[in-house]
Amino acid sequence: MNAPIPSASQAGIAETAAAIRAEANIGKLLQEAGKLQPHDLERVLKLQQDENLRFGEAAQRLGLVTEADIREALSQQFEYPYVPVGEPGFGLRLAAAxxxxxxxxxxxxxxxxxxLLRWFKDGRKTLAVGSARADEGASLLAANLAVxxxxxxxxxxLIDADMRTARQQDIFTLDxxxxxxxxxxxxxPSVQVRTVKPFQTLSILPAGSPPPNPAELLARPAFGALLAGLESSYDVILVDTTPSQIAADFQLVAARVGGMLIATRRNVGRLSPLVELKDKIVMTGAQIVGAVVLD
Known part of the structure; x- marks a missing residue:
């Protein structure tokens, strides 16, 4: 009769088995991406065993793959999408991507x-992002946070509510x-959002056709109804707004959303416009959730 395996040993066996599967998956992903050939696998596995290395470390030491190749494989394995450096598209504009x-x-x-701790709790799902000036990076901040x-x-x-100087369609290279x-x-007749690859759970609602009356459109009850309806389909909704020095559209958005995150840029933002922006947000009854100083 076989003796029972202690629980600690069982846990160790399970961890070892999981590690072996993980290494095998990375090898398969690298091979499918054309980074490794079948005969390369034998060399990598031999070095891995001889020197007790991880699969990726062994493959790098042999000069078969780069660190970027390993990161891309790991991102697929752990379902962590990003845009590898060098690929065309919006990635170069967004650090998060x-x-x-x-x-x-x-x-x-x-x-x-x-x-997550201060705003997106207790049922809150929507947050506006704004700035005093157009060159303080609010649109890029909103895009990075969305990613x-x-x-x-x-x-x-991610909703681009800046219908005067729309940025999100350029950031994400949308038509x-x-x-x-x-x-x-x-x-x-219906909401038309754009999905963003490789981020399968990220959608963009662009600003749309440039209207002659953006403030009047945002003041319509339809805007509040639209936001309320969208909250049933999304976990997080970020609304990019017009800079306060361009127009007062941001106040209409803040009043609807209830909270705003302020973006300012080091050596660009000035105290007086930021204080004025803060006062105007408070005037709407919305909360200032925080301020982010960008480099």
Whole structure:
């Protein structure tokens, strides 16, 4: 009769088996990506066994793959989407998309964590992002945060409510088409969002056709009804707004949403416009959720 295996030993066996499966998956992913050939696997496995290395470390030491190749394989294995450096598209504009392991992305994760603790709780789902000036990075901040929330597996919608100087369609390299303005003006029968690859849970609602009356459109009850309806389909909704020095549209958004995150840029933002922005947000009854100083 065989003796029972102690629970600690069982746990060790399970961990070892999981590690073996993980290493095998990385090898398979690298092979499918064309980074490794079948005969390379034998060399990697031999070095891995001889020197007790991880599969990726062994493959790198042999000069068969780069660190970027390993990171891309790991991102697939752990379902952590990002845009590898060098690939065409929007990734170069967004640290969270193209350099998720860098200092800037890590700092933005701290902002995400603060928002989860201070705002996206107790049923809140929607937050506005704004700035005093157009060159302070609010649109890029909103886009980066949208990517970061999507990397968590959250269903994210990024709305470009800046119908005067729309940025999100350029940041994500989207074709021009219908968007928020067209919905609020009743020009389209339903909401038309764009999905963003490789972020399967991230959608964008562009600003749409440039209207002559953005403030009036945002003041319509249809805007509030639209936000309320979208909250049933998304976990996080971020609303990019017009800078306060351009127009007062941001106040209409803040009043609807209830909270705003302020972006300012080091050596660009000035105290007086920021104080004025703060006062105008408070005047709407919305909360100032925080301020992010960008480099």
């Amino acid at each position: 193209s350099a998720p392991y860098g200092k800037e992305a890590e700092a933005l994760r701290s902002v995400r964590a603060e928002l 970061l929330f999507a990397q968590m597996g959250q269903r994210v919608l 021009k088409g219908m968007g928020l303005s067209d919905i609020l003006a009743g020009r389209v």
